[in-house]
Amino acid sequence: MSSTRDTKEPTNSSEDHPSTAALPKGVVLGPDGKPCRTCTPFASWKAMMASDKPSSPSTISTPSTSPTRSTSTSATSFAAEEPPSDCPPDVAQLGRSTWTLLHALTASYPTSPSPTTQTSALTFVTTLSQLYPCWHCAGDFRAWMSRPGNAPRVKSRAEFGQWMCEAHNEVNRKLGKDEFDCGKWEERWRTGWKDGRCD
Ligand SMILES: Cc1cc2nc3c(=O)[nH]c(=O)nc-3n(C[C@H](O)[C@H](O)[C@H](O)COP(=O)(O)OP(=O)(O)OC[C@H]3O[C@@H](n4cnc5c(N)ncnc54)[C@H](O)[C@@H]3O)c2cc1C
Numbered sequence: 001m002s003s004t005r006d007t008k009e010p011t012n013s014s015e016d017h018p019s020t021a022a023l024p025k026g027v028v029l030g031p032d033g034k035p036c037r038t039c040t041p042f043a044s045w046k047a048m049m050a051s052d053k054p055s056s057p058s059t060i061s062t063p064s065t066s067p068t069r070s071t072s073t074s075a076t077s078f079a080a081e082e083p084p085s086d087c088p089p090d091v092a093q094l095g096r097s098t099w100t101l102l103h104a105l106t107a108s109y110p111t112s113p114s115p116t117t118q119t120s121a122l123t124f125v126t127t128l129s130q131l132y133p134c135w136h137c138a139g140d141f142r143a144w145m146s147r148p149g150n151a152p153r154v155k156s157r158a159e160f161g162q163w164m165c166e167a168h169n170e171v172n173r174k175l176g177k178d179e180f181d182c183g184k185w186e187e188r189w190r191t192g193w194k195d196g197r198c199d
Pocket residue numbers: 074075076077091092093094095096097098099103132136137138140141164165166167168169171172175179180185188
């Protein structure tokens with residue numbers, strides 16, 4: 001298995017992919033010009049690996065040549081297929097795991113955090129926005145945070161949890177998903193639902 005993967009290591013070189021238009025829809029290139037696995041839905045990744053001559057036109061993006069395409073490129077919620085659980089994550093699996101960590105983190109955040117804890121929270125979110133493995137997701141996240149009113153709010157659990165919910169809703173909107181009712185973030189991520197089904 002691994003040898004098959006190794007021999008099919010995507011390079012986006014002219015030999016492997018004669019032009020960017022030859023890549024399947026949804027495949028996103030990384031800063032190194034190679035297809036970025038954690039930026040791409042698994043179905044698109046599989047299509048790329050399965051065929052040297054995919055039929056559909058490409059939807060790709062690179063940070064250097066077409067940064068403005070990241071929004072359309074990232075709207076890839078069409079792909080429901082999951083990578084096997086012992087394989088590297090695709091963009092959706094990475095996202096779900098990350099949101100779980102982020103909302104769980106706000107759920108366990110102190111109601112009255114010390115200044116040091118507040119600084120740690122700010123540093124954590126800022127660092128995540130710089131190092132998140134899906135580069136176009138990270139870029140959009142940083143852009144959203146830099147807009148007026150969207151800077152992380154970390155003075156209390158209630159504030160941080162609400163801010164995280166708003167951040168998540170921004171991505172939901174971008175991907176054409178329903179917005180989550182932020183009045184319910186604590187039920188979803190901390191206390192469990194009032195109907196008792198989490199107990
Ligand atoms: C910072 C960041 C940026 C991302 N950017 C992109 C991107 O540009 N393109 C892309 O394709 N994917 C992106 N993702 C991944 C994307 O947000 C989803 O995680 C992924 O599409 C899988 O979605 P899902 O429907 O399984 O549920 P998710 O959106 O992962 O949500 C998981 C669960 O969280 C709960 N939930 C949903 N919304 C909220 C909310 N607002 N507040 C609290 N709880 C909520 C729901 O119960 C849901 O089932 C990003 C992820 C992160 C962490």
